[in-house]
Amino acid sequence: MTDFKVTPLSEDSFRNAIRESTSPRAVYDMAPGEAYTKFFEGLREGKILGTKCPSCGLVHVPPKVYCQYCYLPLTQWVEVKDEGFVETAVVVYIAAERERLEKPEVVGVIRLEGSGDRYRYPGLMHRICTEPEEVKSSRIMGAKVKARWATERKGSINDIECFEVVSWK
């Protein structure tokens, strides 16, 4: 075995080291803009709204005022169903610093019905209310889900509590 020359550091050495801690204070009040404002107004009414591109036909959810593929302004608003299919999902067991969560959370990407191709579709990343087992077994992939709406809605993405499984693939 190689004999490494090391200098051990005691707890005291760490404590006595000179340090300076800094706490950034970063506070913003961001304008959601024309597209998100209308989107959130829709959520408050229990509707998922998108903007439809006159050229490629893609319905943008969350909406934009332009199609990033065709570079055209989007002015046609459409309501999409609050139902869709699970593109992918994971079980999250840890918080930001890898602390174990008491209760794991299932997060997924939902493809909403309406338009699109394999890569481009109206969709939302959101919570999925299902058992971790259904995700670990991959049974959740492709499952049909529906938005569970909050009873009190205030124009926020949390007006949808989560997506619930309606039927398995």
Add this chain to the structure above:
Amino acid sequence: MDPIRVGIVSYGFSGFSPSVPSKSFREMVFEAASKAYAKVGLNPRTDVDAFVSCKEDFWEGISITDEFAPDQLGGALKPVFTVTGDGLLGIINAYMMIKTGAFDVIAVEAHGKPSEVMSYGDIERMAQDPIYLRPLAFPSYHTVKALEARAFMKYSNLTREDLGIYVSQSKRNGLLSNRAPHASSLTVDSYLSERELVGPLSHSDLAPRSDAALVFVLASEGRARELTDSPTWITGVGWATDYHTPSYRELGRDIATKNASEMAFRQAGLGDPGKQLAFVEADERYSFMALMEVSSMGLVKDLRQPLRSGDLSRDGSLPVNRRGGALSEGLPLEAHGLARLASACDLLDGTGAVVSNMGNTSAVLVVRP
């Protein structure tokens, strides 16, 4: 082979208002970009080879903010890169990319929405040395600039009255601009009656803030001539960065601007820029900065004479900010340099220098018709 020339063929803007609450920054950039493309009939999806976006995560409140850059420019899934600095640095990057011969048309974007930054002073404080300066917790982030102002005024023998001449003239110039909500016919007397805020600076020395987005389109010579009859040619570029901590810097002069301008003037073949330049568009985050740049670029020997005689006014021999600067337009953070460049393009009647200085990074462009 002749070197590739680079021209500005178009620009568009959105905002220049103390606050634009109805649009997100992406929607503002979309508006500015759509205007820039429409003027020269470009479809960014097919006709623009690459995109440059200038912004800083802390102002945006989004980290890895480069992913938020492409869509609104028409650059989705195309070559896009971001510059964490003033828009003029983005122009310089695009200029160099076109010079390589690998790109013909490039769009450059910068925007700022300071109205959304609720902890502005704290974000500014984050720019200070975190170990040595931040713990001193100076009350205002204007402190460093005020120290520079004092040192510069001493170096150049300027009085508050001299600053007043500049402020009054620049805010009046702003009255002729269509994007200057803070322009006014402020007199030197009313300027002098303002209370000191920090050091030699009073209210009208500090640029107010504004929300704005600007998009420029640059092209190689051949493409530029196809796209417009009147391109703005970029004939020299330079940039330099000075140290962040004031005690390491010469405060009476702006050495970064001096070095950047020497580089740009050399490329442009300007042996006597003070005589050869028809105008200057200078950074005006603070009143004194515009004067400090004119002096640091070596355009005048003794600032007092041209300032007091009116040579720096819009009808003078070396006009500075002919349609006002940030004192009139407000400061849209990273977009300020592009606002200066926009004014240069609007009034282009000779060879001019365009300068931005954010933090201690200076960028200088020489442009001509």
